[in-house]
Amino acid sequence: MKDRAQLSSFQPGNFRLKLIVAMMLVVSVITALVLYGVGRRFAAGAEQEFERQFRGELATLRNAQVLRQAALVERTHALVQKSRLHAALEDDALDLLYPSARDELRDIMTSESAAGSDPRPSALRARFFRFLDRNGRMISPGSFLDAGALGPAEEADLALAAAPLEPQVGYLARAGASGGEEMTEVIAMPIVSTETGEVIAALVLGFQPMPVGPAPGTTDIQRGVWLAGRLHLPGLASSGGAELVRRLTEAVANPSESGGKFIVAVRGSLHAVYYNRLNAGSSYPPAYEVCVYSFDGLLAQQRRLRWQVIGAGGVLLLIGLGTSRFLAGWLSRPVEEMAVDSAENREQRVRAEAALESAGEELQRAARFSADASHQLKTPLAVLRAGLEELQVRSDLTPEVRHELSVLLHQTYRLSSVIEDLLLLSRMDAGQLKLNFGAVDLSQLIEAALDDLGAQPEADGLTIEQDLPPGLGVLGDKHYTSIILQNLLENARKYNRPGGRIRIAAWRDGDRVLLVVGNAGRSITPSAQTHIFERFHRGSIGENIPGYGLGLNLARELARLHGGDLRLVGSDNGWTEFEVRFSAAPSAPVTAKESP
Amino acid sequence: MKLRFTAYCLCLGSLLPGVVLADAVITGQVALPKRRARAVITQRYEIVAKAGVLSVSPPLAVVYLEGSFSGPSTRPTVQVAQKDLAFQPTLLAIQTGTRVEFPNRDDVYHNIFSYSAPKRFDLGRYRADEKPVPSQVFDVAGLVTLRCDIHEHMRALILVVDTPHFVVTDEDGRFQLKGIPPGNYVVKAWLDSQTVRAQPVKVTDEAELRVDFK
Numbered sequence: 025m026k027d028r029a030q031l032s033s034f035q036p037g038n039f040r041l042k043l044i045v046a047m048m049l050v051v052s053v054i055t056a057l058v059l060y061g062v063g064r065r066f067a068a069g070a071e072q073e074f075e076r077q078f079r080g081e082l083a084t085l086r087n088a089q090v091l092r093q094a095a096l097v098e099r100t101h102a103l104v105q106k107s108r109l110h111a112a113l114e115d116d117a118l119d120l121l122y123p124s125a126r127d128e129l130r131d132i133m134t135s136e137s138a139a140g141s142d143p144r145p146s147a148l149r150a151r152f153f154r155f156l157d158r159n160g161r162m163i164s165p166g167s168f169l170d171a172g173a174l175g176p177a178e179e180a181d182l183a184l185a186a187a188p189l190e191p192q193v194g195y196l197a198r199a200g201a202s203g204g205e206e207m208t209e210v211i212a213m214p215i216v217s218t219e220t221g222e223v224i225a226a227l228v229l230g231f232q233p234m235p236v237g238p239a240p241g242t243t244d245i246q247r248g249v250w251l252a253g254r255l256h257l258p259g260l261a262s263s264g265g266a267e268l269v270r271r272l273t274e275a276v277a278n279p280s281e282s283g284g285k286f287i288v289a290v291r292g293s294l295h296a297v298y299y300n301r302l303n304a305g306s307s308y309p310p311a312y313e314v315c316v317y318s319f320d321g322l323l324a325q326q327r328r329l330r331w332q333v334i335g336a337g338g339v340l341l342l343i344g345l346g347t348s349r350f351l352a353g354w355l356s357r358p359v360e361e362m363a364v365d366s367a368e369n370r371e372q373r374v375r376a377e378a379a380l381e382s383a384g385e386e387l388q389r390a391a392r393f394s395a396d397a398s399h400q401l402k403t404p405l406a407v408l409r410a411g412l413e414e415l416q417v418r419s420d421l422t423p424e425v426r427h428e429l430s431v432l433l434h435q436t437y438r439l440s441s442v443i444e445d446l447l448l449l450s451r452m453d454a455g456q457l458k459l460n461f462g463a464v465d466l467s468q469l470i471e472a473a474l475d476d477l478g479a480q481p482e483a484d485g486l487t488i489e490q491d492l493p494p495g496l497g498v499l500g501d502k503h504y505t506s507i508i509l510q511n512l513l514e515n516a517r518k519y520n521r522p523g524g525r526i527r528i529a530a531w532r533d534g535d536r537v538l539l540v541v542g543n544a545g546r547s548i549t550p551s552a553q554t555h556i557f558e559r560f561h562r563g564s565i566g567e568n569i570p571g572y573g574l575g576l577n578l579a580r581e582l583a584r585l586h587g588g589d590l591r592l593v594g595s596d597n598g599w600t601e602f603e604v605r606f607s608a609a610p611s612a613p614v615t616a617k618e619s620p
Numbered sequence: 621m622k623l624r625f626t627a628y629c630l631c632l633g634s635l636l637p638g639v640v641l642a643d644a645v646i647t648g649q650v651a652l653p654k655r656r657a658r659a660v661i662t663q664r665y666e667i668v669a670k671a672g673v674l675s676v677s678p679p680l681a682v683v684y685l686e687g688s689f690s691g692p693s694t695r696p697t698v699q700v701a702q703k704d705l706a707f708q709p710t711l712l713a714i715q716t717g718t719r720v721e722f723p724n725r726d727d728v729y730h731n732i733f734s735y736s737a738p739k740r741f742d743l744g745r746y747r748a749d750e751k752p753v754p755s756q757v758f759d760v761a762g763l764v765t766l767r768c769d770i771h772e773h774m775r776a777l778i779l780v781v782d783t784p785h786f787v788v789t790d791e792d793g794r795f796q797l798k799g800i801p802p803g804n805y806v807v808k809a810w811l812d813s814q815t816v817r818a819q820p821v822k823v824t825d826e827a828e829l830r831v832d833f834k
Contacts, residue, residue, distance in 0.1 A: 117735035
């Protein structure tokens with residue numbers, strides 16, 4: 025029952041399902057790990073690329089700015105060497121200062137009327153010029169108008185504590201022509217006396233506004249200027265940039281701060297902010313270039329990347345799952361077959377055992393019955409035979425009575441023979457027959473059996489043909505092998521026609537020895553052929569032939585007990601032939617050690 | 621103009637006896653500032669400005685006599701040439717009304733101009749072959765700084781004095797003024813743009829008078 029329970033709990037489909045689930049789990053985990061790694065790597069790469077691009081653009085902007093400043097300083101430096109400016113300042117001719125400067129600065133100043141058609145780059149054009157005296161005070165142009173318009177407050181912003189020893193860069197937020205605010209870059213260049221090296225004045229030039237807002241040639245950079253606590257960056261400073269302004273205020277609280285970076289959220293999206301002092305060491309108020317880089321591009325890129333990775337992961341997973349399903353099916357098929365086979369085997373075995381058990385019981389009961397019956401029959405038969413023999417020797421019997429006694433006596437012999445056979449069969453059925461295997465000389469046994477056959481009165485007139493090699497050895501029990509031979513020869517004699525023929529042939533065929541016994545006589549009908557080996561079967565041809573239908577059955581059972589068999593080779597045209605298969609004796613034929 | 625002419629004639633009349641007398645000579649020496657290390661190869665005069673004070677290096681002085689003089693109304697024309705990217709001479713003293721020519725003796729352009737109050741002018745660019753030679757008449761007494769617009773380092777001084785008696789000292793400050801009619805004068809020594817020393821003198825028949833500026 026336990027086996028049965030186990031059997032029912034094992035289902036091949038279950039196994040396949042488990043295998044698929046396990047493989048899918050493994051595939052999923054591996055895919056997830058790979059995707060995680062790839063995603064991380066891609067994300068890091070994208071971030072680095074983004075940072076690199078940003079830094080590159082920033083460096084480009086900064087280089088342009090530095091170059092521009094250097095160019096402006098250079099030009100301004102060349103201008104302050106002009107003799108007329110020196111003459112005006114040194115020769116006490118301040119009234120000629122601004123007119124002279126207008127002439128000398130004609131190349132650098134923007135001509136208001138020709139601004140549109142002027143082909144020269146406007147970045148290097150000055151909007152206004154002023155002079156500071158040796159004390160840093162503004163030398164007012166007075167009624168001179170060509171120096172560029174500046175308000176009084178703006179002129180005050182340009183003044184310094186003293187005429188500078190080095191060029192100073194400053195920034196001025198002015199109302200632009202378009203109504204918006206413009207950032208003007210101011211360079212204060214000292215004018216040095218050629219004789220003494222003293223700084224006698226300074227030329228202040230205001231250049232074209234530096235562009236504020238989206239930087240040209242870049243993707244996401246917004247560029248502005250932080251000046252005097254205010255961020256000049258249209259779009260960002262006004263709306264949503266409060267946090268940015270607060271962080272900037274903190275960052276540039278120290279006047280010697282040269283630059284840095286921070287990240288801040290503006291209008292809900294992250295921005296990287298780089299600030300860089302534009303006029304390091306200047307006497308003018310510190311100004312910072314503020315570059316704001318939106319992370320939106322990066323985030324969008326990362327989002328795109330994430331979806332790509334997820335998509336690729338899905339495809340990979342599908343492929344992996346399909347493959348694992350296929351593999352699971354492929355791997356589990358032999359196991360399932362094995363399991364099915366073993367289940368069938370088990371069932372068959374259980375059935376066979378049950379059948380065997382009942383059959384064995386029946387067999388034992390039958391065997392016991394036949395043994396008992398044989399035993400119980402032998403005793404009265406012996407008494408009967410003794411009585412008949414005693415009667416036969418009496419002298420006062422008539423010949424008729426004597427003949428009758430003789431027939432009765434013969435019947436008791438037959439009965440005894442039947443009982444012996446039944447006893448033998450029942451022992452065989454009960455598996456109690458002990459065989460003493462050994463090498464048996466088949467030729468010798470056949471000779472002996474033929475001798476016995478020749479002694480029978482009915483054998484007269486029969487021709488016996490032999491085809492026997494001498495000393496043909498088989499493996500078997502000598503006594504029971506002899507019984508097989510006797511039964512076959514007996515049948516060949518009994519079912520022969522008068523004056524008929526018996527043929528005996530034997531030969532070795534590999535590890536087997538084949539014996540064929542043929543006899544003339546009426547053929548066995550095909551319908552009877554299937555029953556001739558059954559117990560107590562007697563063919564229709566044997567109605568007037570003595571026998572009780574146990575011989576062939578007994579011979580076959582004995583042949584099978586010896587590991588061989590007995591079969592009907594054929595029965596037609598008045599010739600019937602049986603074949604016995606024996607195991608050949610392993611060694612060379614030996615002569616029997618004991619006599620039959 | 622008429623008034624000035626009348627005064628001129630009056631002066632001339634009052635001084636007439638002195639003129640008749642033999643002219644006197646004033647000699648002397650101006651104590652010049654210590655010169656800097658002497659240039660070994662080429663001795664060149666140049667204009668230096670220190671704290672807004674213009675002077676000549678190596679130091680030179682101009683000595684002139686202030687007073688009323690009669691004399692020829694014609695003035696000789698003098699020259700300040702540009703040679704080797706420098707003015708020659710570096711320091712020029714002239715009487716008011718004198719015409720000064722500025723010949724270019726270099727192979728390059730020069731552009732002489734002055735922003736000084738006594739005489740503002742701008743000659744424009746010209747080369748050596750410029751004819752006539754650009755010139756200016758200096759009518760107002762005072763110090764005029766000459767510059768070249770093209771060569772910022774070029775500098776020269778013209779001291780315009782309202783007297784016919786003036787002289788540039790030698791390197792040691794020695795000077796001699798000749799033909800001085802008798803009278804009361806003030807001898808002035810110009811040392812730099814901010815320093816002018818003065819000594820009153822009385823010129824008599826004495827043939828020689830000595831005036832030193834310590």
